[in-house]
Amino acid sequence: MQLSALLFTQLPQYLLNLTGPSATSLSASITNPSLSILPEDMAKTKFTLPALPYAYDVFWANLAPADTSQAKPESAPKLTEAISAKYGSYDGFKDEFTGVLLGLQGSGWGWLVKNEKTEQLDIVITKDQDPVVGGLAPIFGIDMWEHAYYLQYFNDKASYVNGIWNIINWDTAEGRYLGGRGGL
């Protein structure tokens, strides 16, 4: 609770620390995931916008409480079928993704993506706050910056990653797999 509340309350302040005339419009951009409302000069700022709110918007939407149906892989029949086809099994996929996440050096994110041309699934890392680009559609992402887990898990990344598998929003993931950006 503390960790996500902190991220929710601190994130807008982080963005508002940007200087320039567009600062006042940033608070609106956090609740509105549409990037088209960003002023042009801010949209060109690679690090903070559009990457930062975009990644977080994608992240919050791909989490769900553990006791909901959305948190069950059964909510994503087409996606889990594709996962089994590519990775052998759901567990094989989880192990591979977990290995990639734990191998990340420094700050960054791990993503399940779909190649928009070939429709193939892949697991990719983006460093720092780099967004998923280049013809790849993010299906779900996992934040591996220390702030995502440190207050609760200290440096025990493995426990954080093992736990997060219980709260992936497979319903959102299915939507993104089938429908492009899932409305983001």
Add this chain to the structure above:
Amino acid sequence: MILDLESGTQRFLVTYSPLQALEPYISGQIMQIHHSRHHQTYVDNLNAATANHVRALQENDVRAQINLQQAIKFNGGGHINHSLFWANLAPADTSQAKPESAPKLTEAISAKYGSYDGFKDEFTGVLLGLQGSGWGWLVKNEKTEQLDIVITKDQDPVVGGLAPIFGIDMWEHAYYLQYFNDKASYVNGIWNIINWDTAEGRYLGGRGGLKL
């Protein structure tokens, strides 16, 4: 630091006692975890990577050697960086924590940056502008003897003819338990616990005797 010559492994010892010595600027809890988990993990992983590297060299397996390079760079860099860091911190109430302990260095700082405060402001700005994980360093160019402020990303060490004088860890684990995302307060506080005595030694004498 102890190098076990027989097995070739490196050991790291906690250099601070007590761990609360740097309070209130860095909490004892952070020091405990930072030493015994983060730095220790770099040492353990470095030992494993170098043992594998020795084997790959013996077997003439170039592909395996290349495969190990990132692990050696990351964990070796982590070990170097943290070793330098612990040595360039001192409790706030000691003489080592006063810039007056570094007369030659502070003279050079004033010459380059206008004043000690001007230097602090510039270094602080660089640290707060770091995106992602990394370190900020005051360095001396070994050829020109010029001072400079540089960033290294992740656990990259200071290389390339630059001698580190002191470093500041900007990974979130260095401050998050105490300051959350308030990096500015962490950086402002750490100026009270820089070990200027160690910094002077490094400025004058090369690597200041750091043996890993």
